[in-house]
Amino acid sequence: MQRRTMTATAIGLALGLAALPAMAQNEFGSKELIAAAEKEGALTYYTANFAETEQEVIKEFNKRFPKIKVSMVRAPGGQLITRIKTEAAAGKLGADVVNHSDRGLMLELADLFQDYAPPNAADYRPDALVSPKLWPGVTLGWAIAYNTALVKNAPKTWMDLTKPEYKNKMIGQVVAPSGGTTWTRSMFERQVLGEDYWKKQAELGIAMYPSGAPLSDALVRGEVTIAPLLYNIIYTKIVEGAPAEAIFAPEGVPIIPYADGITKTAKSPNAAKLFMNWRLSKEGQAFQIAKLGNITSLKDPPAFPKGWDPKVIKVWVPNFEQFEKLRAPWVEEWNKTYGYRQ
Amino acid sequence: MTATSVEALPAVNEVQRPPRRLAAPLWVAALLLLLTFLVIYPLLMLVFGALSDSNPIVDGFGAFKPSAKHFLEVLANPNVHLAFFNALAACGGGTILAVVIGLAFSWIVVRTNTPFKGFIAGASMIPLFVPPLVAGVAWGILGSPKTGLLNTALKWMNIDFRFDFYSMSGLIIVFGIYYAPYVYMFTASALKNMDPSLEEASEVAGASAFTTIFTITFPLIAPAILAGSLLSFVVMLGIYGVPAALGAPANINVLTTYIFKLTAWSPPLYNTAAAVAILLMAVTAILVWAQQRLLSGRSFATVAGKAFRPRSLNLGKWRWFTFGLALTYLFVVVVLPTLALIIAAFRKFLFIKDFDALFDMKQYSWVHFNSVFDNPLTMLSIWNTLKVGALTAVVGGALAFAIGYTVNRTNVAGRKSIDMLATLPIAIPGLVVGVAYLWAWIGLPGGLYGTLWILALAFVARFMPDTVKALSTSFMQIHKELEEAAWICGRGLLGTIRTIVLPLARPGVVASMTLLFVLAVRELGSSLFLYTSDTTVMAVLLLDYYEGGNVGKTAAFSLVQTLILAVLLGFTTWLSRDAAQGSARVG
Numbered sequence: 026m027q028r029r030t031m032t033a034t035a036i037g038l039a040l041g042l043a044a045l046p047a048m049a050q051n052e053f054g055s056k057e058l059i060a061a062a063e064k065e066g067a068l069t070y071y072t073a074n075f076a077e078t079e080q081e082v083i084k085e086f087n088k089r090f091p092k093i094k095v096s097m098v099r100a101p102g103g104q105l106i107t108r109i110k111t112e113a114a115a116g117k118l119g120a121d122v123v124n125h126s127d128r129g130l131m132l133e134l135a136d137l138f139q140d141y142a143p144p145n146a147a148d149y150r151p152d153a154l155v156s157p158k159l160w161p162g163v164t165l166g167w168a169i170a171y172n173t174a175l176v177k178n179a180p181k182t183w184m185d186l187t188k189p190e191y192k193n194k195m196i197g198q199v200v201a202p203s204g205g206t207t208w209t210r211s212m213f214e215r216q217v218l219g220e221d222y223w224k225k226q227a228e229l230g231i232a233m234y235p236s237g238a239p240l241s242d243a244l245v246r247g248e249v250t251i252a253p254l255l256y257n258i259i260y261t262k263i264v265e266g267a268p269a270e271a272i273f274a275p276e277g278v279p280i281i282p283y284a285d286g287i288t289k290t291a292k293s294p295n296a297a298k299l300f301m302n303w304r305l306s307k308e309g310q311a312f313q314i315a316k317l318g319n320i321t322s323l324k325d326p327p328a329f330p331k332g333w334d335p336k337v338i339k340v341w342v343p344n345f346e347q348f349e350k351l352r353a354p355w356v357e358e359w360n361k362t363y364g365y366r367q
Numbered sequence: 368m369t370a371t372s373v374e375a376l377p378a379v380n381e382v383q384r385p386p387r388r389l390a391a392p393l394w395v396a397a398l399l400l401l402l403t404f405l406v407i408y409p410l411l412m413l414v415f416g417a418l419s420d421s422n423p424i425v426d427g428f429g430a431f432k433p434s435a436k437h438f439l440e441v442l443a444n445p446n447v448h449l450a451f452f453n454a455l456a457a458c459g460g461g462t463i464l465a466v467v468i469g470l471a472f473s474w475i476v477v478r479t480n481t482p483f484k485g486f487i488a489g490a491s492m493i494p495l496f497v498p499p500l501v502a503g504v505a506w507g508i509l510g511s512p513k514t515g516l517l518n519t520a521l522k523w524m525n526i527d528f529r530f531d532f533y534s535m536s537g538l539i540i541v542f543g544i545y546y547a548p549y550v551y552m553f554t555a556s557a558l559k560n561m562d563p564s565l566e567e568a569s570e571v572a573g574a575s576a577f578t579t580i581f582t583i584t585f586p587l588i589a590p591a592i593l594a595g596s597l598l599s600f601v602v603m604l605g606i607y608g609v610p611a612a613l614g615a616p617a618n619i620n621v622l623t624t625y626i627f628k629l630t631a632w633s634p635p636l637y638n639t640a641a642a643v644a645i646l647l648m649a650v651t652a653i654l655v656w657a658q659q660r661l662l663s664g665r666s667f668a669t670v671a672g673k674a675f676r677p678r679s680l681n682l683g684k685w686r687w688f689t690f691g692l693a694l695t696y697l698f699v700v701v702v703l704p705t706l707a708l709i710i711a712a713f714r715k716f717l718f719i720k721d722f723d724a725l726f727d728m729k730q731y732s733w734v735h736f737n738s739v740f741d742n743p744l745t746m747l748s749i750w751n752t753l754k755v756g757a758l759t760a761v762v763g764g765a766l767a768f769a770i771g772y773t774v775n776r777t778n779v780a781g782r783k784s785i786d787m788l789a790t791l792p793i794a795i796p797g798l799v800v801g802v803a804y805l806w807a808w809i810g811l812p813g814g815l816y817g818t819l820w821i822l823a824l825a826f827v828a829r830f831m832p833d834t835v836k837a838l839s840t841s842f843m844q845i846h847k848e849l850e851e852a853a854w855i856c857g858r859g860l861l862g863t864i865r866t867i868v869l870p871l872a873r874p875g876v877v878a879s880m881t882l883l884f885v886l887a888v889r890e891l892g893s894s895l896f897l898y899t900s901d902t903t904v905m906a907v908l909l910l911d912y913y914e915g916g917n918v919g920k921t922a923a924f925s926l927v928q929t930l931i932l933a934v935l936l937g938f939t940t941w942l943s944r945d946a947a948q949g950s951a952r953v954g
Contacts, residue, residue, distance in 0.1 A: 075911070076915065077911070077912075080744075098898070099907075104630060106635060107630075107635050107637060107805075107896075108805065111802075111806065115810045117809060117816055119900075172718070234616075235611070236914065238917075240916075241916040242916045242917070242918050245716050245717065246514050246717045247720075248514055258916055266715065364618075
């Protein structure tokens with residue numbers, strides 16, 4: 026995997042050097058690639074991320090490349106995978122680019138994707154990749170959010186979320202079995218914060234939610250007052266003026282690198298490549314950090330979210346092997362500890 | 368009716384057609400073939416899924432290794448037992464409430480001189496147009512124990528009582544009030560078409576109005592009541608939005624929320640979901656069988672060849688009581704949740720500290736509507752939805768008429784099978800049926816996949832039971848003697864249908880097509896698998912907003928959807944009023 030990445034990087038670098046005068050061009054791809062992509066003029070993008078967020082990404086991409094129309098198909102994670110599998114088997118896969126948070130499921134589908142590496146491949150953390158074909162176009166991170174109108178003594182660390190002062194359903198949690206992102210958080214809690222972290226927190230009485238979005242809404246409404254949330258879910262609400270705030274805790278920020286790829290059957294392979302290149306570029310990542318509340322898997326982040334002190338805050342990426350192996354038994358234990366009926 | 372009979376007289380040049388010796392089997396075969404494509408084939412895919420670990424398209428049929436593993440797992444899982452009993456309790460309670468409300472309403476509207484009946488009739492259908500997810504969200508905003516607007520108001524009034532809609536009783540109430548229109552639709556058209564002479568006879572014999580209602584009126588429309596309550600029960604069983612929004616915070620699972628979890632998990636467990644779905648179908652099959660046992664061998668024909676005038680009971684002073692009752696219902700079911708949605712749609716954030724904060728006008732703006740209409744997918748989805756809705760209503764309405772007529776009005780061999788096939792899809796939850804259609808139809812040659820037609824066909828199949836049942840009630844009530852009169856006068860079968868059956872069943876046909884349109888506009892589960900970027904529909908976009916945690920935009924978009932449906936309702940009310948005037952003229 027690494028050799029391939031290296032080769033791709035070398036090619037990327039070589040291409041970059043060849044087109045040196047046009048900096049913007051080599052950052053996203055060669056002149057030829059851009060011309061070919063614009064000739065194709067359109068691509069289809071399958072995503073499991075929030076539709077609105079991804080529309081912002083498309084809008085920003087179109088500011089630089091207005092001639093390429095991006096059509097989006099959005100479905101929840103598991104349903105999107107089923108659809109991709111079935112479409113592919115029937116020879117009718119509509120996607121040029123797929124964006125998905127579950128690296129394990131995407132890895133199983135790796136055969137559907139073509140070899141691809143962005144021009145800045147070498148700038149990415151190797152532990153954020155599960156396959157040389159799949160890249161973290163999106164990276165999300167967990168923060169602790171709270172309702173500023175209702176919490177007097179705001180939590181500052183993950184360990185604070187086990188304090189008795191927050192008992193009686195003040196804290197909301199997305200249930201561990203809901204998907205790869207929450208499983209990452211639960212794994213972090215147990216491996217980093219201690220074997221008994223779940224138990225201590227569960228004893229406070231926790232309000233449980235099936236996914237992050239309704240929980241973020243419940244936090245703003247005041248149904249719960251504190252909640253671990255993916256930063257991007259609460260970030261846009263904070264920017265719009267909701268009575269909420271979010272902090273990154275010093276014990277670590279569990280991050281979820283997505284696994285995005287270009288399908289082998291892409292009808293617009295050049296447009297797809299350009300779109301991926303742009304999303305993975307410094308410009309694309311910086312936009313997602315500043316406007317959407319994402320994190321990045323770039324080794325050297327082009328920007329930091331508000332309140333993120335790179336000297337203090339450590340990023341935590343799950344060991345992929347353990348991520349797969351521990352999932353079923355630990356999630357079952359989590360369900361038992363929190364009294365969640367699956 | 369006399370005018371109809373005159374119309375039915377043979378035209379001079381009309382030739383008497385030979386009996387339909389060959390036509391009948393051909394017709395039945397054609398219907399069976401169509402139903403096989405629409406129902407059996409996708410259903411086989413589902414059974415295939417439930418009995419194996421494989422995806423029939425991905426792994427091929429060769430990989431099919433039948434095993435009862437999923438069934439046994441499902442049957443042994445205590446969480447499934449709990450979800451099953453929760454579903455029965457919520458839907459059972461909801462149905463009882465729906466029958467009480469729906470029946471009372473149809474009686475008030477059709478049979479009494481309660482003032483402003485037209486308005487009541489129109490407004491009472493509004494809950495039907497509200498997507499379940501939106502209803503759930505609206506009642507969460509109103510009845511959450513912590514932040515619910517109702518509780519905020521109670522606190523302001525210094526009343527200690529608090530509502531808690533995040534509970535089983537909350538589920539029952541919301542189910543009951545939202546699915547009462549199903550019962551209403553069935554019973555109102557039955558009451559409208561009922562010959563009042565039997566009631567008059569009862570009153571002449573000295574029975575009180577009350578006794579007459581319970582011993583004559585309601586027993587006479589028993590098929591409609593049963594059909595309405597069965598349908599509402601089964602529809603509730605398949606609803607995801609309400610228990611998702613109200614049950615989840617209290618950790619109350621029902622079968623649909625359980626199935627949704629199975630399909631949304633990573634990896635998705637469709638095969639297990641299919642097994643749970645088959646369990647649901649078994650329950651429905653038992654219910655349908657029970658209904659047919661109850662109704663078999665009885666005649667419910669109350670629309671006879673004799674002319675009658677629709678009768679309305681003079682309630683005297685009590686009509687203001689029934690009016691008040693209707694207003695209270697409308698307030699609870701229409702005004703309150705709509706108000707909640709309006710507040711959510713216009714308020715920047717739904718954080719409402721106390722009752723006074725509700726009137727802080729600085730918090731209100733068009734921001735959510737602006738961003739909804741900024742989204743290029745909004746207009747595309749509205750346009751697509753209208754097209755799919757129209758296709759579904761026309762194709763589904765025609766098919767349901769053909770099936771309903773064949774099953775109820777003819778003696779052709781094979782009609783029982785047709786009836787059974789048409790009833791099958793009733794309890795398959797949308798999400799599972801969506802994947803069954805995907806599996807079944809994606810491989811077909813031709814360009815069906817990726818068009819609006821595949822959505823429309825899925826909706827036609829999925830809602831066929833609702834439409835056929837709604838129409839059958841109308842058919843059951845048209846006495847055979849009317850058709851026989853036409854035949855005697857020399858009309859052929861098609862001529863009889865055109866001049867007798869269709870005009871008489873017109874309110875039922877219009878109602879079924881409206882129902883179909885509404886259901887198609889709301890349907891999410893099967894859309895999710897069949898839409899593409901060009902054929903996205905409103906329900907999918909609504910889920911996007913909801914899943915994005917955006918109550919404001921969800922509420923704004925659902926108000927837009929409700930408005931579109933309300934315009935449609937106005938149009939069909941006008942159509943059926945036209946029809947009603949037509950039959951009044953005939954009478």
